[in-house]
Amino acid sequence: MANATGGAGYEVVTRQDFSDVTFLLEIRHPLLAKAARPGQFVIVMAHEHGERIPLTIADFDRDKGTITLVIQAVGKTTREMQRDLRAGSRLHGLVGPMGEPSHIGKAKKVLCVGGGLGVAPVYPQARAHKASGAYVIGVLGFRNRDLVFWDDKFRACCDELILCTDDGSVGIKGMVTEGIRQAIARHPDIDECVAIGPPIMMKGCAEATRPHKIRTVVSLNPVMVDGTGMCGGCRVKIGDRVKFACVDGPDFDGHLVDFDDLMFRLQRYRATESEANKRYDENCRMRNPEAAR
Amino acid sequence: MTQKKKKTIRMIPQARTPAHEQDPHERARNFLEVNCGYHVEDALLEAERCLLCPEQPCVSGCPVNIAIPDFIQRITEKDYRGAYDVITATNLLPAVCGRVCPQETQCEGVCTVGESLEPVAIGRLERWVGDLAIKEGWSNVPYIEPSGLRVGIVGSGPAGMACAADMAKAGCEVTVFEAFHEAGGVLKYGIPDFRLPNAVVDAEIGKLEQLGIRFECNTLVGRLFSIEQMIEEMGFHAVFIGTGAGYPSFMGIPGESLNGVLSANELLTRCNLMRARDFPDYDTPLQPGRQVAVIGAGNTAMDALRVCLRLGAEQVRCLYRRSRAEAPARAEELHHAEQEGIEFQWLVSPVEILDDGNRNVRAVRCVRMMLGEPDESGRRRPVPEPGSEFEIEADMVVYAIGTNANPIIGQTSKLRLTPRGYIATDDNLATSIPGVFAGGDIVTGAATVIEAMGAGRRAARGMKAFLGLRDTDFVYQERPAGPAATLFGIDRAEHGYARVRLPR
Numbered sequence: 062m063a064n065a066t067g068g069a070g071y072e073v074v075t076r077q078d079f080s081d082v083t084f085l086l087e088i089r090h091p092l093l094a095k096a097a098r099p100g101q102f103v104i105v106m107a108h109e110h111g112e113r114i115p116l117t118i119a120d121f122d123r124d125k126g127t128i129t130l131v132i133q134a135v136g137k138t139t140r141e142m143q144r145d146l147r148a149g150s151r152l153h154g155l156v157g158p159m160g161e162p163s164h165i166g167k168a169k170k171v172l173c174v175g176g177g178l179g180v181a182p183v184y185p186q187a188r189a190h191k192a193s194g195a196y197v198i199g200v201l202g203f204r205n206r207d208l209v210f211w212d213d214k215f216r217a218c219c220d221e222l223i224l225c226t227d228d229g230s231v232g233i234k235g236m237v238t239e240g241i242r243q244a245i246a247r248h249p250d251i252d253e254c255v256a257i258g259p260p261i262m263m264k265g266c267a268e269a270t271r272p273h274k275i276r277t278v279v280s281l282n283p284v285m286v287d288g289t290g291m292c293g294g295c296r297v298k299i300g301d302r303v304k305f306a307c308v309d310g311p312d313f314d315g316h317l318v319d320f321d322d323l324m325f326r327l328q329r330y331r332a333t334e335s336e337a338n339k340r341y342d343e344n345c346r347m348r349n350p351e352a353a354r
Numbered sequence: 355m356t357q358k359k360k361k362t363i364r365m366i367p368q369a370r371t372p373a374h375e376q377d378p379h380e381r382a383r384n385f386l387e388v389n390c391g392y393h394v395e396d397a398l399l400e401a402e403r404c405l406l407c408p409e410q411p412c413v414s415g416c417p418v419n420i421a422i423p424d425f426i427q428r429i430t431e432k433d434y435r436g437a438y439d440v441i442t443a444t445n446l447l448p449a450v451c452g453r454v455c456p457q458e459t460q461c462e463g464v465c466t467v468g469e470s471l472e473p474v475a476i477g478r479l480e481r482w483v484g485d486l487a488i489k490e491g492w493s494n495v496p497y498i499e500p501s502g503l504r505v506g507i508v509g510s511g512p513a514g515m516a517c518a519a520d521m522a523k524a525g526c527e528v529t530v531f532e533a534f535h536e537a538g539g540v541l542k543y544g545i546p547d548f549r550l551p552n553a554v555v556d557a558e559i560g561k562l563e564q565l566g567i568r569f570e571c572n573t574l575v576g577r578l579f580s581i582e583q584m585i586e587e588m589g590f591h592a593v594f595i596g597t598g599a600g601y602p603s604f605m606g607i608p609g610e611s612l613n614g615v616l617s618a619n620e621l622l623t624r625c626n627l628m629r630a631r632d633f634p635d636y637d638t639p640l641q642p643g644r645q646v647a648v649i650g651a652g653n654t655a656m657d658a659l660r661v662c663l664r665l666g667a668e669q670v671r672c673l674y675r676r677s678r679a680e681a682p683a684r685a686e687e688l689h690h691a692e693q694e695g696i697e698f699q700w701l702v703s704p705v706e707i708l709d710d711g712n713r714n715v716r717a718v719r720c721v722r723m724m725l726g727e728p729d730e731s732g733r734r735r736p737v738p739e740p741g742s743e744f745e746i747e748a749d750m751v752v753y754a755i756g757t758n759a760n761p762i763i764g765q766t767s768k769l770r771l772t773p774r775g776y777i778a779t780d781d782n783l784a785t786s787i788p789g790v791f792a793g794g795d796i797v798t799g800a801a802t803v804i805e806a807m808g809a810g811r812r813a814a815r816g817m818k819a820f821l822g823l824r825d826t827d828f829v830y831q832e833r834p835a836g837p838a839a840t841l842f843g844i845d846r847a848e849h850g851y852a853r854v855r856l857p858r
Contacts, residue, residue, distance in 0.1 A: 112637040154535040291600035292620035333639035
């Protein structure tokens with residue numbers, strides 16, 4: 062069957078490896094590049110037997126007609142993608158942009174916080190806030206110097222950039238919450254914080270900003286299948302209400318999100334996931350890698 | 355056609371011809387089709403049971419008004435291709451509808467034979483014809499004069515397919531957009547293979563492609579481009595929205611976010627479309643339950659129950675707050691589920707889902723219900739019996755209690771919605787934006803496949819009027835040719851025979 066880019070599958074035009082687990086894919090999809098807004102995500106299906114995985118859009122280039130995804134190879138699917146995909150490969154499925162775009166343009170001074178893999182999807186937000194005229198402070202957290210990526214891209218759109226590493230090998234030693242603390246101490250007039258990363262990090266960010274009553278937006282990425290509101294797998298507790306992250310989010314008020322519930326729900330398929338991972342370790346040639354291209 | 359001597363109720367085979375079915379014990383562990391349908395001799399025997407009565411209540415009982423006695427008569431005449439032509443004049447998907455229509459409340463429910471005997475098995479006959487057509491490779495591709503008009507269809511489920519087919523036959527260039535990576539909508543992700551094999555859906559979609567319809571998957575309309583953009587920028591002269599009502603409901607009772615609680619939509623999509631049942635050959639996971647409780651007793655609930663059984667559950671229970679008589683499922687599905695060993699707990703409603711201490715489901719606390727006064731739906735309202743709470747052990751709880759309107763089109767367009775989020779339309783299924791029509795579950799709320807197809811066809815009629823196309827419903831019907839039926843070689847039933855486009 063035909064698809065929105067006219068051929069079978071979606072072409073990977075660039076691949077870049079940031080570390081032994083983190084890699085970037087730039088994929089050609091002009092319509093999607095045109096429609097994408099900061100905060101939105103896509104669902105990717107690597108091959109015909111694959112699962113549908115949600116990934117936040119890390120960048121989009123309307124002139125080139127491409128979108129960029131940054132992926133961490135942790136599960137069977139993402140490790141397989143890391144092994145098989147390179148420039149010229151094709152993805153079986155790519156659909157989006159999904160979710161409500163982030164609200165940009167109201168805040169005057171914004172803190173954009175990215176931790177680990179969350180560094181990539183917070184980039185389009187930082188860029189959009191800068192373009193809307195806001196003063197942007199970037200806070201990026203990595204484990205160590207070797208894992209740092211895109212600091213140059215952030216420097217280009219941030220008025221200030223605070224790098225945080227667990228071991229202090231670059232920037233300040235400590236987690237992003239330490240960076241937030243320093244930023245707030247210098248700028249008491251920050252009126253919005255955008256935090257993207259693992260749930261535990263977003264929870265920490267929300268707690269760091271709560272005493273200062275700074276509006277904090279977090280981007281949630283729970284388990285989902287279709288991404289169109291149909292399966293309800295991505296339901297999250299926001300205050301006393303239940304929302305579907307795929308259509309009602311993925312951005313939510315970090316001060317209202319029940320992160321503990323989110324973290325438990327992310328474990329739903331842990332047993333089958335580890336089984337798949339184990340099987341993948343045992344037999345890396347489970348399927349012909351060519352099939353994925 | 356020669357008119358035979360009038361049949362009477364005494365002349366016909368008295369008992370309904372049974373369909374061949376897989377043994378309940380065997381089938382409860384596989385995903386092969388339960389109902390294996392008719393052989394030719396069964397179809398011939400059952401076709402004899404139609405009285406060809408003049409009233410034809412079955413035709414008006416059918417949401418798309420298939421000429422039922424007509425196709426049955428063709429079967430008795432062994433003109434099977436003719437029977438297929440009669441059905442496809444109004445229904446493009448006989449192999450699907452023969453399997454999934456609730457015939458007992460439609461055509462078979464009003465059948466004249468049914469007044470004294472069991473009604474004619476219309477659904478089984480329709481399915482037999484549909485399957486034969488797939489096997490023989492029949493399709494009806496009429497000569498289509500291109501009208502130069504472009505129609506976009508949002509959603510490739512039954513409503514979208516029906517509308518697409520009618521518009522393609524009217525000469526329009528039709529593109530169907532689907533958000534999933536495969537076309538078919540609920541026929542693919544929802545209805546399991548043992549009831550409707552995906553191969554049958556693909557065969558029917560293949561026939562639509564022969565009509566020139568293009569399917570574009572991986573396309574989320576609303577987000578990739580809006581309905582307004584389709585009309586204003588992308589050159590579509592008309593748009594049909596059939597996005598369905600798949601936004602699952604939960605009850606809002608404690609424990610719903612525990613692991614092991616999921617919607618029937620999620621369970622079925624993982625199992626059917628994503629093929630989690632073939633894990634690890636397919637990557638999508640599905641943690642199978644050992645003791646499963648499914649809440650609800652509609653067709654979706656039956657599918658969920660039977661899927662869980664086939665995935666290897668030891669015990670599968672249905673919890674429904676009313677009694678068996680009020681269960682909305684198709685009679686055959688309920689019967690099949692009972693045969694397969696599903697345990698039904700009627701007049702039971704969950705009040706809490708209980709935790710095992712590790713955020714997994716341990717049990718469901720329920721309350722017994724009594725039936726009180728009839729409510730607005732005419733069914734007796736269930737009321738809780740005080741002090742009747744009890745626990746049912748379960749490690750998986752599936753919600754099949756209905757769905758709400760999908761919000762995406764509402765979020766991304768200026769279309770007028772109803773207070774409950776469905777798309778507001780007039781009687782011709784036209785929406786508040788000129789040229790944009792909508793039908794199926796996104797207008798009416800959750801309903802059946804055939805009702806959605808009926809809505810798709812009704813919207814197509816409205817769309818043809820809007821575009822100034824003649825109503826092609828009449829043109830491609832096979833009718834006795836001859837001087838009486840035509841005038842100057844033009845079919846008398848055809849009103850506006852010149853292709854006129856009205857000024858807009």
